[in-house]
Amino acid sequence: MDQQLHFITVATRDLDAGRSFYRELGWTPTLDVPGEIIFYQVAPGLLLGLFLDDKFTQDVGLDATPVPTGVTLSHNVDNPAEVSRVVSAMAAAGAAVLKEPGDGAFGGVFHALVRDPNGIVWEIAHNPGWRIDEAGAVVLS
Amino acid sequence: MDQQLHFITVATRDLDAGRSFYRELGWTPTLDVPGEIIFYQVAPGLLLGLFLDDKFTQDVGLDATPVPTGVTLSHNVDNPAEVSRVVSAMAAAGAAVLKEPGDGAFGGVFHALVRDPNGIVWEIAHNPGWRIDEAGAVVLS
Helix, strand or coil: CCCCCEEEEEEEEHHHHHHHHHHHHHCCCCCEEECCEEEEEEEEEEEEEEEEEEHHHHHHHCCCCCEEEEEEEECCCCHHHHHHHHHHHHCCCCCCEEEEEEECCCCCCCCEECCCCCCCCCEEEEECCCCCCCCEEEECC | CCCCCCCCEEECCCCHHHHHHHCCCCCCCEEEEEEEEEEEEEEEEEEEEEEHHCCCCCCCHHCCCCCEEHHHHHHHHECCHHHHHHHHHHCCCCCEEEEEEEEEECCEEEEEEEEECCCCCCCCECCCCEEECCCCEECCC
């Protein structure tokens, strides 16, 4: 199995709230199917999908409608001030701040945790040991 | 906020089972911190992290230990036979098959759903309308 992810799909209760939230942050969808799914490109070759929760449930073959838990999505920025700036923008767009910007418990990061209108938990982080080389490889030091 | 994801981090009950499973599939970690976290590069500039669940809980500031729900990770392949081949390899490595290879309910895909030893649900899919252009942009048609 190639070591490659192509989609992250998240069960979404309120697709319109998700669309408004990410539009407010300046994101542009690759594809938007009202009442079904919205895709955003979030890395080369990778889409994040907000999938209306009853359709998600049907597609996965589950009985009950899940809320996303046990997963965080992280977005890295260049410095601690930028963490605060992005968190403020997310809060202004309707996110809930779970953890104010500060030192993380692990990994030497300065970070904050924010929940989007549909329960996706985002970590906004500055990690001094993180970089991406010219070939796209992540280097952690 | 830039439209870019850098980490997907999943609460993992049994880190050793996770390590064995992805090793069996031929994956190589970017970083492996026993008893804490394992990172795999899964797209340019993007790491998938298996994070021991009690540390995940502490990092996110939660009271209870979550199991990943409400999220699927998708891996696309070139044809339906390859879906079956990858699902067989995952089952042989210890995954549970939730949905045998067949037509999906949405998006015109041929797919299967598989759960890894820690509850991560993978969709293995052939989507004839999916491609990635030379710049890394996903094109859906």
